[in-house]
Amino acid sequence: MADSKRLYIVLISVHGLIRGQNLELGRDADTGGQTKYVVELAQVLSQHPDVERVDLFTRLVNDHKVSPDYAEPVEMLNDRARIIRINCGPRRYLRKEVLWPYLDVFADELLRHVRQSGRMPDVIHSHYADAGYVGCRVAGWLGVPLIHTGHSLGRVKRQRMLDNGSKPEAIEEQYHFKTRIEAEETTLASAAVVIASTHQEVDDQYRVYDNYSPHRMAVIPPGVDTKRFYPIKILDQPPPIFQDLSRFLNQPYKPFILCLSRPVPRKNVSALVKVYGEDRELQERANLVLILGNRTDISKMEASPRQVFGELFSLIDRYDLYGRVAYPKAHSSDDVPDLYRLAAQQQGIFINPALTEPFGLTLIEAAACGLPVLATADGGPRDILGNCDNGLLFDPLDPKDIRRALHAAFADQVQWQTWAANGLKGIETHYSWKSHVENYLAKIETLAQKSVISILSPRRTEPEIWATPASAAPPSVSTSRNRLLDLDRLLISDIDNTLIGDKDALIALMEEIAKHPGMGFGVATGRHIESTLMVLEEWGVPLPDVLITSVGSEIHYGPQLVPDTSWQQHINYRWQPQRVQQVMNNMAGIVLQPKVNQRRHKISYIVDPAAAPEIDQVLRYLRQQKLQVRGIFSHEQFLDILPLRASKGDALRYFALKWGYPLKKLLVAGDSGNDEQMLTGNTLAVVVGNHSPELEKLRDRSDIYFADGHYSWGILEALRHYNF
Template identity: 50%
Template structure:
């Protein structure tokens, strides 16, 4: 069994520069349970290595003199089933770091697959929170696809550079679930995999920098995406806390914990070397194969005990379906192989005991094993290595780099039980090899995988991003606003405001009566001249604000002055010549008339019989590194605008300028081009018309009302539904 080839230390860049000014960093990690102490690692699939990573990253960055502050943003949870700690809006983490908890959706603890419908609300709440802080962050760093979805929205609204860490990726997961024989419908139903992959495509395309833990992630996982661009990806391996994880030095007893007392009851001979596995009870962690490998190897049973630490449990029957299935298999295998007294599945351990568990295993001259089907990185491998334990680990993913750098273990095929058993026997039988692996691990983890080294390399990368010109949205407001206007109505025109003359007359009268306390705005795909013509023709009240050309232009009454700061903001990475050349090659797209085009909007007639699907069009644009928003309206009009432009983003820009909370803005629409205006914390209204199916996805979204009446009468119905003028 050969050692993996040596490599550079994870490809980590050498930090030769530091920020010119201390940086303010916003980290976003939404799902799971995040707090500063007593992390509930392994509680469920959402509370694993990523939880620990973001907390340790925030602490490490806060120690740097080149960091002014770190905000780790997560979701606020108020649920009797979890600790009250997760309901606290703010939690100090270090001298310059804190955890910030943002509301999104119901207060209950939700698994990450059920959070998608609430992420727009999370983004709006977080955007509002940022505006109310004394200083803006210099960079946004999102973790996992759900935070990436939010990060993309924030980057487009604020102009802040976006950094992303995937931790694991949907396309890779989808590939592996298919290989396990799961039906497509079950994958979609259980994992919401399409929404996750779409979000990942957007964040990889939008991000200025993608940070990975291993070269394998870049070459084997990110390569699966349409917008794969290795030039903006960098490997910075996570660190490990060397204050917690270290070899036993005599300063604290290895013996004497409740965990150890439990093992002494469970094992016939607790002094034998310990084969230790530590992970959450997840089928992908493949610990059942490890138990079977041990059960089928009498030589291994004679050499060592097996201890599998897989979260905490009181009664297997009370666990969620996934963990329950894992423990059921483990307990059946224990009984089948008659491993009582040789193997242990401890029911409880605290996070404070984990460093002790590693040192206990090392004191018996044991081995740490990670048999996962794939391991994106492997923080437990670093913790075990720092504690002096040799490793046996899966050959799929991060362990390849870790063992190559640390020279402290063997890689195995996680599905080959004989190979797992033989690797363990090889290390356990050779005292010299065990000692060499143990010594190498301790030395090289300190050299390659400390949090301070990680923070230094990380800040070197961030410094290059923040030196770029700041967004015009970072400047102070150019409008003071009328403080009597405490709410606003924004509506689309075609098939929303128009379509019922009598209903429009009633709505117009109501708006005129309420003008003193309420802004009135129109958001449309039409150009300014076309909108003004319609306003005169239909005797619509003159709006205070016009959002035209699908959110690419903002005008203020009475002289229709354009907002130049908005134009500068959306011009970011807009390459119209490249876009036109790319679209020219696609069948089924015919440019609309010149009067429908503008500087920041290109409009086409869309023939669904001959043109690529909307998803295919987006994929083609990503492959060309084009950052563009694509909108299909009324089933036949396809519009392309800069990635920072849309009706919804323009509306939020205006809300910020006029200091009007989003939950006091009624936004109405009737076609696909209105979707992002209605999502999030606005009071959304979908009027009844023949194109409302384009917005059917919003039916289960909070703050969206599906009116029974059409056109202007649907808006009147919604005003009554929300009791809008009495808010």
């Protein structure tokens, strides 16, 4: 590939603790195989000759309870790869389930960083649902392809927990599955390619999603770092971790049943301990070694790992397993390959008893060290053992089946040797980073989608938006310099019940704006352009510098009302208006609004709540028909169907990016749930005093000002509050 075409790849992995060295794998539920995978992916991609640079974006954590490494804004992995940490929410470390309210800020900060970097990414690759939420927004604003890897899936996890007897209300409160699944559905609708680790993930797990599109999915299993994970026939001397294990074991040289995982209920370690505790013969044959992350004070851990350790210690005590089970408090990432090699030298076995396992990185690490494996008959282990033939699968819910597999592993030394040799061959053939990167880059190079925005200039230059004016514009279009090029900040307001509603307040606001020639004025409204112009004239509002209309599906620029045709092209992505109307024609209680309210990229309906299905059901049905759309429901009776990329918030960010306005130079004002996406993120925001109840959930946000004044009085109050 020519130097001019070498790739710039952006990876996003929001949660957990991510750094380049000594990853704290197993520290908690969020710092597992995903963190290891994304760091290694960044490193190996950057070493390929077709790649110019890789940036891995994650959350900056400035918390005395964790290493100061995670508060460094930039960490170089090598001369072409780095970790970039973004401020997002509180400074302290947070579990992924409570990060959702802060992801709009993460997306805006990522957009700002990309603009300042002076280089458009060729692709954005998101990891897990939270990064998917960020990735599909930023990729949408930039118009670049989105690649996504789910790692684990909310619908699958939720169903498995329900099958195990969990209460729906309890797991929703803890895991926020509704928010997670909605983010996954949107990401699947937006992604150009979804990378899965196994065929079972594509065929079974993704199939339960409305936006399941197998033709956009590719199975590319992760690789293993064979410079770290390799076999040794005889260890010259026991590794350092052996001393820690020996403190627990009466006979430390017996074979190991090695289990290495995070301390979360899904990993099902308690089932393994029960099987071992109830089988005296198994205890005589082997020691049980449990490597479950690092811990200091269990009482200060989160509820989930605290529950796991409490149950494990209770079982060890119940079965009197002291001297037979090792469960060290800490280990380093360098100890992990030593553990596999130590277990292999003693002709032990590696076991993964998880209830669900999307891939199972530890399985290929163990195999690369010559250690046979036993694993749950789910997801990744099925593919791995199918490719490597280096162990046995079992049903993790059946103790008898776990016991059967363990006895078989120690029954035949010749079989053990065959499994060990097969694993080494299988890793070389199927799970090398070299093959992973080649397949990955082949997928990227087939993506033909191109950006429609130029963001390379750090300051505003005149965008190429001049085109045929809208029907409401005067017949002649001036080519004189646009005022937007000279402004340094803008007030952008919703119209109904925000800008208008009090004549005196509106006059006072317009007079204030007129005093500041550097401040521009724009509107963002659900009204179409003709209706917008009519109501502005009726209330005596001067023509705005920018008009975002039809719920964000149209953008016009004053004074000649020139339409942004690039925005129209941008949101046309996967838009099928005729099919939308065909599907919606069959909906009871939902009828089209008058023709004047229909636009090229907006289909508007009137909803009879007594006769129509719930709006969530309507939108899900559209997804099931493979229609990637966004639904905006307002005032309990109006439903607008838009392209996936269109909304007032998306149009606002597109405008800011195109014209070079930092989001902190935009003050946005709104009053209803319609405005939520516009209000959240890095913009300065005000909710006027007469707002609708649905915005109360934003009151705790420090970056959103709730005014006492109603209508334009509230906007004036915000101008003073922000010293705008």
